[in-house]
Amino acid sequence: MSATEAFSRQSVYFDxxxxxxxxxxxxxxxxxxxxxxFIEPGDFMLELNAGTxxxxxxxxxxxxxxxxxxxxxxxxxxxxQKKEYSSAGRMTVEYLDFTRIEHLQYKGFSYVFSNxxxxxxxxxxxxxxxxxxxxxxxxxxxxxxxxxxxCLREALKLLRGRWRYAxxxxxxxxTAHLEGVHFPVYYHAPGKVKRLFQSxxxxxxxxxxxxxxxxxxxxxxxxxxxxxxxRWCSYLxxxxxxxxxxxxxxxxxxxxxxxxxxxxxx
Numbered sequence: 001m002s003a004t005e006a007f008s009r010q011s012v013y014f015d016x017x018x019x020x021x022x023x024x025x026x027x028x029x030x031x032x033x034x035x036x037x038f039i040e041p042g043d044f045m046l047e048l049n050a051g052t053x054x055x056x057x058x059x060x061x062x063x064x065x066x067x068x069x070x071x072x073x074x075x076x077x078x079x080x081q082k083k084e085y086s087s088a089g090r091m092t093v094e095y096l097d098f099t100r101i102e103h104l105q106y107k108g109f110s111y112v113f114s115n116x117x118x119x120x121x122x123x124x125x126x127x128x129x130x131x132x133x134x135x136x137x138x139x140x141x142x143x144x145x146x147x148x149x150x151c152l153r154e155a156l157k158l159l160r161g162r163w164r165y166a167x168x169x170x171x172x173x174x175t176a177h178l179e180g181v182h183f184p185v186y187y188h189a190p191g192k193v194k195r196l197f198q199s200x201x202x203x204x205x206x207x208x209x210x211x212x213x214x215x216x217x218x219x220x221x222x223x224x225x226x227x228x229x230x231r232w233c234s235y236l237x238x239x240x241x242x243x244x245x246x247x248x249x250x251x252x253x254x255x256x257x258x259x260x261x262x263x264x265x266x
Contacts, residue, residue, distance in 0.1 A: 003121045003176075003183040004071045004097070018054065023220050026234070027210050027252075031115055031145055032058065034208060034254045038141050039064060039111055046109040046135070048098045048128075049118025053079035056091060059113075065090040067106050071097035098122070101131030110137040117147045117252055123173070123186040125193065129200050136259070142202065143256045145210070149187035152212055152249040190248045193255055202257035209241040209250025216251050 018024050032055070039045070041063030050056050050068035052075050060066050061084075068091065070076050076095055079085055085093075094105055098114075099122060112132060119125060149169045157166040168174050169187045176185045194204045213233040215223040223230045240246040247253060 002181070003178075004073075005181050009074065009178075009181070021217070021220055023211075023215050023217050023223055026214070027217070028054070028115075030208075030210055031055075031254055034206065034256070035059075035113065035143050037206070038143065038256055038258075043110045044106075044108060044137070045111040045113055046104070046106075046132075048112070048114040049116075050079070050093075051075045053082065053085060053091075053093075055113070055115055057082070057084045057088060060084075060088045060091045063090075064111070067092045067094065067104075067109070069094045069096040069098070069104075071095070098128055098131075101128065101135070104135050107135045108137050109135055110140055112136070112140065112142045113144075115145045117145060117185075119144055120147045120185050120187065121183065123184075125188060125196055129196060133200065139259050139261070141256065141258050142197070143254065144193070145252050145254050146188050146190075146193065147185070147252050148189055148248055148250070150249055151216075151251050152246075153214075153216055153251060190253055190255060194257075197255075197257040201260050203260050204255060204257045206254070206256040207242070207244075207247045208254050209237070209247050210253060211251035212237045212241050212246055212249055 018028075039059070043064050045056075045059055045064050045066045047056050047066055047068045048070075050070045051072070053068055056066045056068040056079075068076075068079065073095065076093060079093060085091065092106070096103060098119065119128065122128065147169070149172050151169060154169070155166050173184060173186045175182050190207055194207075197204055211217075214237045215230060215233065241250065
């Protein structure tokens with residue numbers, strides 16, 4: 001079994017989990033604030049790993065045309081059942097694995113978006129870029145939310161003797177466990193992703209950490225028990241997450257790149 005099976009199993013309660021999860025709500029709001037700096041009404045967004053459409057529907061309501069794709073059938077089933085989807089004339093949905101992008105139904109995307117580490121399920125981001133290139137508009141923007149091979153908040157667990165947990169990313173890959181399914185996860189350093197974008201004619205224009213010191217999603221109960229400390233961590237994150245090396249040390253990072261003008265007519 002694979003990651004798609006795991007997320008299909010999770011799909012039946014995914015939205016309910018998110019609604020009650022303060023940490024996830026905070027982090028999703030951070031991602032959306034980042035993307036709003038670069039996206040415009042009328043843009044044509046390709047979303048990879050769209051899940052149940054939480055982000056896709058958010059962007060549709062703000063005037064963006066969205067083509068939402070996912071390889072987990074359960075996730076897309078939940079999306080199709082939403083009332084907002086049936087009335088979202090600017091939204092299309094396709095069952096598609098990002099490793100098979102060459103089968104996309106549409107072209108001319110001005111924005112490519114993938115949230116919360118969906119692309120960490122592949123070791124080969126170059127293949128993803130190879131697949132994307134024929135489908136992008138001349139001046140396209142890419143925003144990916146990825147997990148790096150070093151997370152400061154996880155590393156701090158060394159102080160409590162949790163060596164295995166603190167160092168689990170350092171080999172560059174690990175095995176995740178979700179809904180009874182085990183699947184590989186690969187960690188991508190921001191520097192490597194920047195070089196990848198550059199090799200395809202894109203310039204990185206923004207990089208910021210998520211959950212640098214702010215609680216991790218699995219620390220929801222800790223955040224509830226320590227609201228003042230959580231707010232202080234949020235404040236510190238806001239001051240550090242755009243600066244190197246801190247920007248590369250979060251649980252995730254948001255990276256945005258734009259196609260360079262000299263490549264726009266190629």
